[in-house]
Amino acid sequence: MNRRSFAFSAAVALIATRAHARTGPTPNFTANDVLERTLPTAPLSEWTDAPGRRREALQVDGAELRGWRYEGGDPRGPTLVIFGGSNNLIRNHDAAYRALAKGVGAVVAFDYRGFGFSTGRAAALQLRTDGVAIVDAVAKRSDGLGKVMVLGYSMGSMIAAFVARERRIGGLVLLAGLSHPDLMAKLYPERLKGLVPAADALDFLDVTASVRRSRSPLLIIHGEKDVAVRIEEGRANYEAADPSSRSFVELTGIGHEDLLANADVQRAVAAFGRTF
Template sequence: MVQPETGRWLIMALAIVVAAVALVLGVAFAFQRSLIYPVGRAPAPPAVGATPGYRDIVFATADGLQLRALYRPARGRPTIVFFHGNADGLAGGVAAMRGLAAADYGVLIPEYRGYAGQPGRISEAGLYADGAGALAWLAQAGVPPGDTVLIGNSLGSGIAVELATRRRDWRALVIVSGFTSLPDAVAATFGIGLLRPLVRDRYASAAKLRGIGLPVLILHGDADRVIGVDHGIALAKAAGTVASLRIVPGAGHDLVWYPATATTIADWLS
């Protein structure tokens, strides 16, 4: 039998634990975007004019930002709009697109608000606006949707999926190392399902892919320890018959930089 004094101490200890957990969750909720978007870990952007084959351009967003992008015109091929992943930037995008650029595909790599010294505060809606602004610039440059391929890597897959669902006449959508939703990815990372409702930015890609009306290629490494391969499988299932799934044995979360990835994408597009 628990003595009254012991019972009081147990209740106090439990209250302290609950308060500590609530405090940690409250701080994490308040500052989650700083945790989710680690822009300080991104590589330094290339100097203006320092990327051979590309030219620096500035595009506008609907909420009035002016953001940087790198662009190289196509040579008889479609143009790829590449949405980079978290803790990445223009330099990483150029490296990821090297093989496709060498195959004469056009490439547009937009930078996001809050990344690499760009103006604006990061949010899911904001990154969608950035992607939409980049696509509007490309259309004004004379590249129609039917010649535009959207490729999203990791975090960028959430942006690419959202924009792909806004119209049905894009050439294709390619998802590399993507996730079903950001809450799913966060819950898997920390092993705590209760974190899902606390994640403000959703990027609900699996739900958005249902009924999508354009071809989708999904690439995922089976050794990805950042976003498990089960996410890629679930995305393909959500997209249904329009999806082609390629699981790469032994590949991790750096799949987008594998030379074979560019070859796979080019072969599929052809």
């Protein structure tokens, strides 16, 4: 696991104990502390159109979100909206987005507010409402919410699951997704030293609660060897979902990194998109 993944997994695990929030000392860790203190940016000169790719911009409260839309290979397929992991900028995944686009109607990916090409100040809970705004905008061009598939990778699972809680989309994909604070406390006890989570941090991290409230079909994809976000977290989300519309793909021998570029992930996402 690289330094960036360790830092993120440590942060989310460290704030994952409800007991401290209820009875312990004053909270010292908020939802915004899940984000890196120094956010990665990208030169605006690199935000360009290219063959099969065009710029997209969306005005939201306090920010302009900037991203790309990729032409898809299946005209009848859904539009796939991707919410990436911690510190993952869209400029780093052009090849993966193009590969994923071959199996769907289109791919849309934005940098989070304060990240990459986007403006504004990053705030964890606003990332979720921005996610809803993105999906609403995409749905207007995609024959409604039923033709939108949302994928959340790692930290992006918190945004994607929230979107599926607030909107009945065509399908939700959680790729190496987090689960809920109680399970994290059990899985990563060595990372809990000294931090007391605030209520907003607990809410932001509780992907399983959003899955439970979602009415959208769910696909879980998780690496068997993932040590940043262990596969037990994916299984917890699977168990919380509607049994009639859930599926689980285990990636044998695979860890946490570079999953958008994984051919098995791309095939699973394309197959899931063909079901609605």
